[in-house]
Amino acid sequence: MTLLAVEGLDARHGYLRAVRDITLDVSEGETLAIVGANGAGKTTLLRAIAGAHKPSAGRISFDGAEITTVSPHRRVKLGIALVPEGRRLFTGMTVEENLLVARRRGRPGPWNVESVLEVFPLLAPRRKARAANLSGGEQQATAIGRALMTNPRLLLLDEASLGLAPAVVDGVYRSLRTLIEGGATIVLVEQDLTRALSVATRVVCLLEGQIVVDGPAKEMTRERIVEAYFGLRRTRGQEGAPA
Amino acid sequence: MIWVNQIVQGVLLGGYYAVLACGLSLMFGVMRIINLAHGGLAVLGAFFVFVLSKHGLSPWVACAVVLPAMGVAGWALQRGILERSLRAGPLTPLLATFGLLIVLENLLFERFGADERSLFPYIGTLGYDSWTISSDIIAAKLYVLIFVVAVVLLGGLHLFLARTPLGRSMRATAEDRDTAELVGVNSRAVYGVAAAIALSTAALAGAFLGMRSSFGPYSGSQELLFAFEAVVIGGLGSLWGTLAGGIVLGVSQNVGAQLDPQWFLLAGHVVFLAVLMTRVLLVGLGARGGIRIALGRQA
Numbered sequence: 001m002t003l004l005a006v007e008g009l010d011a012r013h014g015y016l017r018a019v020r021d022i023t024l025d026v027s028e029g030e031t032l033a034i035v036g037a038n039g040a041g042k043t044t045l046l047r048a049i050a051g052a053h054k055p056s057a058g059r060i061s062f063d064g065a066e067i068t069t070v071s072p073h074r075r076v077k078l079g080i081a082l083v084p085e086g087r088r089l090f091t092g093m094t095v096e097e098n099l100l101v102a103r104r105r106g107r108p109g110p111w112n113v114e115s116v117l118e119v120f121p122l123l124a125p126r127r128k129a130r131a132a133n134l135s136g137g138e139q140q141a142t143a144i145g146r147a148l149m150t151n152p153r154l155l156l157l158d159e160a161s162l163g164l165a166p167a168v169v170d171g172v173y174r175s176l177r178t179l180i181e182g183g184a185t186i187v188l189v190e191q192d193l194t195r196a197l198s199v200a201t202r203v204v205c206l207l208e209g210q211i212v213v214d215g216p217a218k219e220m221t222r223e224r225i226v227e228a229y230f231g232l233r234r235t236r237g238q239e240g241a242p243a
Numbered sequence: 244m245i246w247v248n249q250i251v252q253g254v255l256l257g258g259y260y261a262v263l264a265c266g267l268s269l270m271f272g273v274m275r276i277i278n279l280a281h282g283g284l285a286v287l288g289a290f291f292v293f294v295l296s297k298h299g300l301s302p303w304v305a306c307a308v309v310l311p312a313m314g315v316a317g318w319a320l321q322r323g324i325l326e327r328s329l330r331a332g333p334l335t336p337l338l339a340t341f342g343l344l345i346v347l348e349n350l351l352f353e354r355f356g357a358d359e360r361s362l363f364p365y366i367g368t369l370g371y372d373s374w375t376i377s378s379d380i381i382a383a384k385l386y387v388l389i390f391v392v393a394v395v396l397l398g399g400l401h402l403f404l405a406r407t408p409l410g411r412s413m414r415a416t417a418e419d420r421d422t423a424e425l426v427g428v429n430s431r432a433v434y435g436v437a438a439a440i441a442l443s444t445a446a447l448a449g450a451f452l453g454m455r456s457s458f459g460p461y462s463g464s465q466e467l468l469f470a471f472e473a474v475v476i477g478g479l480g481s482l483w484g485t486l487a488g489g490i491v492l493g494v495s496q497n498v499g500a501q502l503d504p505q506w507f508l509l510a511g512h513v514v515f516l517a518v519l520m521t522r523v524l525l526v527g528l529g530a531r532g533g534i535r536i537a538l539g540r541q542a
Contacts, residue, residue: 052424081426097414100408104408105429
């Protein structure tokens with residue numbers, strides 16, 4: 001069943017068309033990895049889905065209802081949660097408070113402070129610590145936990161491994177697998193191709209705001225993605241799209 | 244002993260400044276809006292209480308009516324003016340609230356004229372009752388009451404922000420509005436609540452102003468200046484700091500007035516400037532120290 005449908009989406013940063021006419025469906029239970037070079041429009045696409053970036057054209061539907069103009073906090077209530085790039089924790093608040101803020105308006109469901117701490121055991125001793133004093137891994141875990149507290153049906157993860165030590169990234173991905181096994185629908189943006197392919201069921205590659213490759217992760221070879229990533233086999237039609 | 248008395252009076256006066264300033268502090272802390280109409284809104288509240296008192300209501304009962312009404316007005320102000328002006332950049336709310344102040348003052352002048360009014364006649368003996376602590380130290384009951392209200396109010400606001408879900412949402416919105424929205428916080432509603440609290444407390448301060456002294460349509464600007472000084476001395480956005488700032492301001496004014504009766508206002512302003520300059524200098528020194536450390540590491 002289609003959970004998220006994006007149709008002809010355009011999103012701009014001033015004169016720059018960061019996302020160009022993207023059409024994308026995400027089915028329930030799917031884990032979609034979005035890869036692409038810096039500036040390919042991955043973050044903007046995710047932020048548009050979450051409602052933090054106003055699209056200039058196109059439609060976004062969630063669970064059959066159009067949400068293109070719905071405010072971000074209402075989308076949270078519908079079941080969309082974004083773990084933003086750079087974590088964006090409330091640094092003046094404790095780990096527990098960061099989690100509880102997200103609890104207030106979310107959907108009812110299995111996630112609460114205790115169950116988040118169970119999935120991220122590293123946070124348990126840091127519960128009363130200020131978010132500003134956390135390590136990078138602890139911050140990322142808190143950011144993911146905060147998104148989970150809203151009991152999302154669709155979890156959007158932007159650069160979950162950015163700036164983290166490899167051992168910490170392992171931990172983050174281990175907890176992601178727990179979520180995926182629990183039937184969560186996840187869209188993740190990831191720079192690390194190997195990591196992305198290890199958890200995803202489907203891979204989409206963006207190049208200059210457009211989808212250049214879309215297919216099941218199992219059928220995807222590294223070479224094919226790398227080619228798309230750098231735009232090595234681009235057809236003329238995709239070049240010089242009007243900005 | 245006369246000095247001790249002046250300090251006691253200053254601390255009590257600081258309570259009034261804290262009530263006046265806490266709404267200003269909250270609005271700046273949560274929405275990053277400097278509300279130049281805050282003093283004018285306090286005076287508006289005072290006039291509302293005055294009119295109701297004139298019609299036979301006790302000023303306290305009048306407050307019970309006016310405070311919630313001003314809260315609703317705060318919500319409407321946020322929806323109607325502040326939200327729109329915020330979208331146009333950080334300086335626009337400053338202009339918008341300045342304009343609001345001018346409109347308020349002139350509407351009040353139009354309706355009530357230039358006469359100074361007071362709530363003093365309506366509060367019975369509370370206006371002059373006092374406790375004699377020693378031959379030199381006399382504490383007016385009204386001033387003590389205002390101080391106690393200030394502590395309870397700021398303590399209540401502190402608990403509200405620290406402990407309640409809505410308070411947490413308010414802190415989250417204050418820190419990062421976009422991200423707060425992304426975790427389900429309705430930031431517009433949070434701003435509305437902050438504006439409602441700010442205007443209610445402003446009206447309360449206005450009522451206290453009317454009880455302890457007098458007010459006219461244009462009293463707001465003078466009161467705003469005191470509120471500003473209290474907020475800046477105490478540190479922007481900190482509630483307990485606002486109380487401390489109010490007390491520092493009140494004590495400076497009273498001690499100044501004891502040195503020379505004309506120095507009441509001057510001493511307050513001088514201490515305010517001294518605190519501000521000290522902070523600027525400390526920041527400057529800190530930056531230079533930082534550079535030195537950085538250079539040391541390079542070597």
